[in-house]
Amino acid sequence: MEREKSIVSSVLVYSKSQRIGIILLFGIVLVLQGIYFFIDFKTTAKTSKEEAVWLSKQKDIDSLKFQNKNFKPTIYPFNPNFITDFKGYKLGMSVEEIDRLLACRKQNKFVNSAAEFQAVTKVSDSLLKTIAPYFKFPDWVQHKKQYASPFSKTELPKKEKIAILDINQATKEDLMKVYGIGDKISDRILEQREKLGSFVSMEQMQDIWGLSPEVVEKLKTSFAVKSTPNLKKININNASVKELSQFPFFRYALAKEIVTYRSMQGDIRMENLSKIKGFPVDKIQIIALYLDF
Template sequence: MTNDNSILQSILSYSKSQRIGIVLLFTIIIICQGFYFFCDFKTFDDSGKDKANWLANQSVIDSLKLLDKNYKPKIYPFNPNFITDFKGYKLGMSVAEIDRLLAYRKQNKFVNSAEEFQAVTKVSDSLLKTMSPYFKFPDWVKNKKEYRSKYAKNEIPKTEKIIILDINEATKEDLMKIYGIGDKISDRILEQKSKFGGFVSMEQMNDVWGLSPEVIERLNKHFVVKSTSTIKKININNASVKELSQFPFFRYTLAKEIVIYRSMNGDIKIEDLTKIKGFPVDKIKIIALYLEF
């Protein structure tokens, strides 16, 4: 009670203007609190209504377009050979008609006229009448006669007769006429021929560095081995180690093995070649043509 009296005395001790200010302050606080509790501060978004109205209007416009008899979707010229499922559906074709066309195209066949298109797809006359004005075929289909006469007269290349030459008599110029053989490779072929005195088989082209299988195939079409009179033959039973080692297919180690085998078993016959240590068996048929027994 004493505390309440002291508070009251302290308030009464304020001046009149101070007491009025305190009362006004409490009044303002009460008004603000009431405004906060009783007023709705929610914001309203009208964009949803606008969007809904716009969509509704657009639907009306679309439906009016469909009802308008004069409105037609624009169709551009197209090649009927490349109609897709979606394109065929838009043009009014049934699934079965589209499938017939796609099955025909899978056979790598083409329709070249509206009549052929109908024969393949079995579309009705009415649908063909609406579609065919937009068919666009290649120029050569439209002007077959013109293209045939053009190619018959001017464009069909004449088959050039291949002249087959002896590889052992071929010059550098002859070799360079083959597509894929240039200056250096032609020199390598002639150098290889010089080592042996001549080739005994076209298989020896595989030993020329830089010749691809495709170029070797072209060589085989234009050259063959005809004459072998110039080749350098070596007597395997009389030649020394040095003479044997100078033969392109032999090395010094193999030359020694040949002489050792010869000294231990007598004269070498062609069937003995496979018994010699280190002998290149894979080339025995070619090597044998350079040897004398």
């Protein structure tokens, strides 16, 4: 018992400084408790002026959204032949249905009624019933009788046959009627014909300087070789170098080769032409018609 009293007395006996420290400690605890209960430590987010303006408009925006919940976009009349992927999606069509319509259009085919539209796209009856009232087809589809051809099948005008002229009888005026042939080119054609006496093939038009392949094809639709009345021939086995070089298909160098071959091999035959150095092999069939052997 005495021991316990001594322990209590030892605990209760503090120095002055210790008692002051304990009092200050209790004072600090009380102050902190008061601060915790009476001061709000929640952080408030700072908003800019611009954000504040937007927040003030939010109520108006929310009210407009509520009013537009039942809003349906206006559908204007359209030609179903030209439905795009986006347009079809908005109308409620599936990807497969849209692809069927686009495949039909790629074949240059058109649908001219709601029934044809459904037959091509395979859309459901309910969807067709919804979108068909907005289909707008061209006037001629709606009023075919008014746009019927004024000619019956038996009264259709016949196409006029193009008269094909003889190129060896053609005049300058005849040639100039072909689109692409002017004054100078027509003169070149007539000059070449004069040198040869007559053309033997329309392929010779390719040798006329200034004639494009397109114009040559047009010439072939209007002209043909029907006769060769003034055909000039040259004897390849007797003509001199000078005479051969004046022939439109031969130049001086080729004329010398012909005479050299002739002096070494004897008379030239048609089958020997390709053996002569520098001879235009691609034109043998035409050149041979101007030669005497």
